[in-house]
Structures are given as structure tokens and as C-alpha cells.
Amino acid sequence: TQLLEQSPQFLSIQEGENLTVYCNSSSVFSSLQWYRQEPGEGPVLLVTVVTGGEVKKLKRLTFQFGDARKDSSLHITAAQPGDTGLYLCAAPEGGGSNYKLTFGKGTLLTVNP
Amino acid sequence: SQTIHQWPATLVQPVGSPLSLECTVEGTSNPNLYWYRQAAGRGLQLLFYSVGIGQISSEVPQNLSASRPQDRQFILSSKKLLLSDSGFYLCAWSPALTGNIQYFGAGTRLSVL
Numbered sequence: 001t002q003l004l005e006q007s008p009q010f011l012s013i014q015e016g017e018n019l020t021v022y023c024n025s026s027s028v029f030s031s032l033q034w035y036r037q038e039p040g041e042g043p044v045l046l047v048t049v050v051t052g053g054e055v056k057k058l059k060r061l062t063f064q065f066g067d068a069r070k071d072s073s074l075h076i077t078a079a080q081p082g083d084t085g086l087y088l089c090a091a092p093e094g095g096g097s098n099y100k101l102t103f104g105k106g107t108l109l110t111v112n113p
Numbered sequence: 114s115q116t117i118h119q120w121p122a123t124l125v126q127p128v129g130s131p132l133s134l135e136c137t138v139e140g141t142s143n144p145n146l147y148w149y150r151q152a153a154g155r156g157l158q159l160l161f162y163s164v165g166i167g168q169i170s171s172e173v174p175q176n177l178s179a180s181r182p183q184d185r186q187f188i189l190s191s192k193k194l195l196l197s198d199s200g201f202y203l204c205a206w207s208p209a210l211t212g213n214i215q216y217f218g219a220g221t222r223l224s225v226l
Contacts, residue, residue: 030213031213033213033214035217040219040220040222041219041220042119042203042205042217042218042219042220043157043203043217044217045214045215045216048213048214086155088156088157090215091213092213099145099162099164099207100159100162101159101213101215103156103157104156105155105156106155106156
């Protein structure tokens with residue numbers, strides 16, 4: 001089973017600050033997804049990255065897939081309280097399985113007003 | 114567009130009682146279906162997945178079972194709940210033939226007392 005390690009586990013910042021969270025593995029992935037989960041809700045897909053070195057932007061969120069496709073980062077510019085939530089990265093489990101995702105344990109972000 | 118419905122949103126059950134959580138998907142055919150459990154707002158543990166009617170794969174042996182009586186219906190059951198079954202249960206679907214993007218329901222908060 002491939003492991004995805006996310007860091008930091010917890011992050012508490014003030015509104016307006018910038019932040020970066022990371023998703024790392026020793027395995028190579030065909031793609032990687034980022035989800036955001038608000039309290040009491042299911043995760044919602046933010047982005048999928050496929051190509052090594054790929055950078056995708058979603059408003060104030062910037063996602064990068066490592067050149068070797070083993071890691072990814074999420075950078076948030078000028079964080080807002082609405083960005084609060086659990087950020088999960090996920091990748092296809094591989095090993096011939098096209099049906100399952102491996103999830104990291106997430107980064108719990110709190111943005112204080 | 115596709116939608117996923119999961120109910121109930123919250124459930125309080127006594128130890129030893131049965132359980133039935135239901136999930137339905139609309140707007141797609143032959144989806145892959147998944148049941149996850151999430152502990153304390155952290156990572157997701159895959160419990161069961163299904164790639165077709167009557168086809169269930171169990172990931173973690175435990176006090177739960179799953180069934181898929183119809184193409185877009187997935188049910189999580191238990192004959193006798195344990196205290197350790199408490200948690201946040203999430204249903205998800207992905208397009209047929211691939212599981213590398215999954216779409217989640219709103220979740221069920223189960224408390225076993």
C-alpha cells in the first residue's frame with residue numbers, strides 16, 4: 001500500500017496570511033487529487049494534477065505536482081476564514097487497481113478572522 | 114449532473130442494535146461505489162467498494178457488511194453495533210472503469226451508546 005504523508009497536520013493562521021501544505025510519498029503516482037472537507041460534510045474535489053511539474057491555480061489556491069510525480073503542494077495566498085477545513089490529498093492506489101484511492105491523513109487548517 | 118444522496122445525516126443507536134445506512138447516486142450509470150469511515154476528522158479508511166451490482170469488495174474485516182441491490186444504491190449494514198462502530202461514514206462514487214476521482218456524499222455521523 002502506497003502512503004501519502006501530509007504536513008503539517010494542523011495549521012492555525014490569521015486572515016490574510018499565506019500558507020503552504022505538503023503531500024509527500026516515496027511512490028510515483030499517475031495523478032493526484034486535492035480535496036477540501038468542511039466540518040460535518042464530505043470531501044469536495046478541488047483539483048486533479050496529472051503531469052510532473054504541473055501547476056494549477058484555483059483563485060487564491062495554487063497546486064503543484066512534483067517533477068517526479070511523488071509529491072504535491074498546495075499554496076494559499078491571503079487566506080480567508082472560508083478556507084478553513086481539512087485538506088486531503090489522494091492518489092490512485094496502483095498495483096493494478098483502478099478503483100481505489102489512497103488518502104493522506106490531511107492538514108487541518110484554521111483561518112482566524 | 115450527477116448527485117449523491119446519503120442518509121441519515123446523524124444517527125444514535127444503542128449497542129447491539131442493527132444498522133442500515135443508504136446511499137444513492139443519480140445522473141450516472143454503473144458507478145463505482147464506496148463506503149469510508151473517518152475518525153476524528155482525519156484520514157479516510159476504505160471499508161467496502163463495489164464495481165457492479167452484487168459485487169462487493171471488503172477492505173477491512175469488521176462488524177459491518179455492504180450490499181448493492183441496485184446499480185446506483187449502496188447500503189452499509191450491521192446486525193449488532195459495537196461501541197467501536199461510532200464514527201463518520203462517507204459514501205462516494207466514481208465513474209465506471211476508474212476510481213481516481215471520487216465524489217462524496219455529505220456523510221452520516223453515527224454514535225453508538
